[in-house]
Amino acid sequence: MTFPDITQDLRAAAPELRGRLLANAEMAPLTWFRVGGPAQALFTPADEADLAYLLAHLPREIPLTVVGLCSNLIVRDGGIPGLVIRLGGKAFGEIAIEDGDRLRSGTAVPDVKVARAAADASLDGLAFYRGIPGCIGGALRMNAGAHGGETTDVLVEARGVTRAGEIVTLSHADMGFAYRSSGASTQGIIFTSALFQGRPGDKAQIQAEMDRVTAAREAAQPIKERTGGSTFKNPEGGKAWQLIDAAGCRGLRIGGAQVSEMHCNFLINTGGATAADVEGLGEEVRRRVKENSGYDLHWEIKRIGVAA
Secondary structure, eight states, X not given: OOOOOOHHHHHHHOTTOOSEEEEEEEOGGGSSSOOOOEEEEEEEOSSHHHHHHHHHHSOTTSOEEEESSOXXXXXXXXXXXXXXXXXXXXXXXXEEEETTTEEEEETTSBHHHHHHHHHXXXXXXXXXXXXXXXXXXXXXXXXXXETTEEGGGTEEEEEEEETTSOEEEEEHHHHOOBTTBXXXXXXXXXXXXXXXXXXXXXXXXXXXXXXXXXXXXXXXXXXXXXEOSOOBOOOTTSOHHHHHHHTTOTTOEETTEEEOSSOTTOEEEOSSOOHHHHHHXXXXXXXXXXXXXXXXXXXXXXXESBOO
């Protein structure tokens, strides 16, 4: 599918734009599933000010979508209409250790790099990020967590830009964290940086904990496959993978998409899968789990765009 080119109109509305703006940019190579159609317009801002400038001049009728590492994402085969913003580069990729055992990170930084930087600085409390396949922007949006820790445990504040182009700072309370989500007050904000609170620790012990997390992931998750991380949230009173396994879905396939044999809360692209294959498989898993156990599984992976 090819969308009408809106990049010239966007440049006309914001003539001092400094970032990279592409029409009908392929999204599949950016996603961990390697599926999906194009972005009608894909913008990578030069820095926070450039992002705020574009948003202040962006026509309200143009849909806006924000993506990060695309690790926990399905882009549908028809692509994403409107403007897609993807943060990257030095402006959003820096990490700094600050006074008071704190760490500040750009939101394009992969979670694992935050864990490593904290360990190098002997800051305890952030090692759980070693087990999360995404970036800090996604961690803020989803209250990402693993191995006994989650974002709400360590976040002090987050900085971002509103749809109107206003730069704002949100406290921990403003974030409205819940299980794998943040609150309504964060909607429409594109996060640009975050401040985390660590605690003094022993570097060797922190590294040992990160090694434990790494070993656990490698032993239990299909991290070398084309996958998107945990597919469904754990329902209250149950574990998603156990419910999926009990419904007979381990190894289930639709087209080129398969429920992982290693960990059945992971979907994988075995080669040649479409986004419709992956999403359709997930919906079939949900149907079978509901029929077998009565549980409603809710997607943890985000699904965006339009069908082909």
